Amino acid sequence: MASQASMTTPxxxxxxxxxxxxxxAGAVDASGLTKGTDLLAGVPYFLEVRQDLQTLLSVDMYYAGSDELRTSELxxxxxxxxxxxxxAARGASPRGYGTARILYDGEVQSTVIQSLQSKPRWLxxxxxxxxxxxxWNKAGVLALHGPMAANIQTFSKAAVNATFDVLFATATATQEFQGSMRFNGSGGVKGRILGGNLSVLTSLVGSGLLPSYEGAILFIEDVNEQAYRLDRMLxxxxxxxDxxxxxxxxxxxxxxxxxANGRYTALELLDKTWGPLGIPVLTxxxxGHDALTAMPLALGAVGxxxxxxxxxxGVLKVEIPRTA
Structure with missing residues (x-):
């Protein structure tokens, strides 16, 4: 594995x-938020859910309040x-994003990084x-790509339990996922799992928000993007x-x-983009976004x-160490 800065498990x-x-990000649905936070506050862990409903339920165009309000909330x-x-309460609305808008400010970035390095915690x-x-990963702290507060009740019981398993683990936790190999490269690889939604990652190019990807395994997922757009973004x-x-x-x-015409799948088009790289690609x-089958993934952990x-x-195996 190529040398990378160490990361802290919260x-x-x-x-x-x-x-x-x-x-x-997007404006929050009150009904979904209530159902989700009721689940988080219930068995087996009885979490104390703190939330400012006036802020969470604010609406400014497509967003959960103004940029200033969302920044203050964070x-x-x-x-x-x-x-x-x-x-997180929710992600983007169908017609707009929002999280990156409040993070481009260098002072906000510095404040978030300093806070996390002083007191790491899960996102x-x-x-x-x-x-x-x-x-979070740029600050050197792991984060969990998983269900959000306003939609966690739509995820499977297995996904909810797996989310809690990571957050409440007192010893090294392991995640394992099976997939299809598109390209084998020269053998198995090991590196930090970094990434997320491909559309958002593309929008962050050149922003200064991204951690170093040197020696990393890039994770991507997306929803409602046509194959040619995925190919262009990748x-x-x-x-x-970056x-x-x-x-x-x-x-x-x-x-x-x-x-729509079904001629070429997204993966068939993407093969032309990642094939020449000569590195393992597991699909x-x-x-991702299919709540019925999606599972959580610790980003920043070594996989x-x-x-x-x-x-x-092939198999993607992720280890989430505990330092205390």
């Missing part, structure tokens, strides 16, 4: 501990004493939260200096991404893509 959450629900959560995890979210997860990412040095690619769910992982020579199937 301390395990204790039963009954406070978590803070925040909205940095920084307040990081400053709040006793909070052991920050849980849970996906989709538009890819931008904040990137900053080409942008792979030719950007992503230089990746050793493998792990592909999650590409929900609703095949072209079909159950991670390994392994497979037998010439095999059509």
């Amino acid at each position: 301390p395990s959450i204790s039963p009954g501990s406070p978590i803070r629900v925040i909205a940095t 920084l307040d959560a990081l400053d709040e004493k006793g909070v052991e995890a920050i849980w 849970v979210g996906y989709s538009d939260l890819t931008a904040l997860i990137a900053l 080409s942008t990412v792979l030719h950007s200096s 992503f230089r040095g990746i050793v493998g690619i792990a592909v999650g769910q590409l929900v609703g991404s095949d072209p 079909g992982l159950p991670i 390994e893509i392994s497979f037998e020579e010439g095999a059509t199937m």
